[in-house]
Amino acid sequence: MLTIRLELNPVPASRPRVTRWGTYYGKNHQAFRSEALALLSQMREDGILPEVPMSGKLRVWVVFSLKKPKTTKLKTPRGDIDNYMKLLLDCCNGIIWEDDQQIAHINAFKDFAADEGSIDLVVEEIDDETDGPVHPARRDEPIAPDPESPEDQGLDNCARGYVFIPNFPTCSPC
Numbered sequence: 001m002l003t004i005r006l007e008l009n010p011v012p013a014s015r016p017r018v019t020r021w022g023t024y025y026g027k028n029h030q031a032f033r034s035e036a037l038a039l040l041s042q043m044r045e046d047g048i049l050p051e052v053p054m055s056g057k058l059r060v061w062v063v064f065s066l067k068k069p070k071t072t073k074l075k076t077p078r079g080d081i082d083n084y085m086k087l088l089l090d091c092c093n094g095i096i097w098e099d100d101q102q103i104a105h106i107n108a109f110k111d112f113a114a115d116e117g118s119i120d121l122v123v124e125e126i127d128d129e130t131d132g133p134v135h136p137a138r139r140d141e142p143i144a145p146d147p148e149s150p151e152d153q154g155l156d157n158c159a160r161g162y163v164f165i166p167n168f169p170t171c172s173p174c
Contacts, residue, residue: 002096002123004048008035009117010064010110012083013090029087036091044095054097056125059105062088063120065113081110088119096123 011032016023025033043049064084066077085108089100097103104126 002050002054002121004043004121006036006039006119006121007116008032008039008119009067010084010119011087012079013087014083032087033091036088037095040091040095049096053094054102054123054125056102057127058097058103059124059126060103060107061120061122062106062108064108064110065118065120066110067115067117068112077110077112079110081108084108084110088121092121096121 011028014026014029016025024030040049044051062085064077064081085106089103093099
């Protein structure tokens with residue numbers, strides 16, 4: 001299992017703009033992409049990331065912590081979570097994994113950060129045989145975790161049942 005934190009304020013992917021001179025992306029999109037690629041390349045050189053991209057079936061968890069604007073009435077950050085995911089997944093192609101089509105399961109969360117923005121990423125390579133059910137709530141009755149069992153650490157209650165949330169890297173207290 002690979003666990004990393006990117007100290008970058010997340011940005012949603014923008015739509016490509018097409019003109020008669022070519023296609024381009026917005027400034028925020030391009031700036032985030034170049035910073036993320038530089039940071040991921042540096043992490044690989046420092047030995048934090050594997051030298052060869054992961055090649056198997058993957059399960060990914062992502063937490064986007066966005067820097068809160070000075071004034072906002074919003075309870076959650078602006079921007080669709082899938083657009084945040086698109087840009088991050090494309091930046092990780094060829095560095096963490098070969099291609100983002102390898103991802104079979106994905107969980108993503110977004111919220112405002114206490115101070116500066118960051119992205120927590122957990123990537124796990126999974127076997128086809130031991131994959132098991134994706135979500136226990138898909139069964140007829142949700143299975144409640146046994147509080148005495150150490151393997152049930154990381155289970156969190158949600159509206160549809162219990163979901164697995166891995167242990168993310170420690171961060172500074174809010």
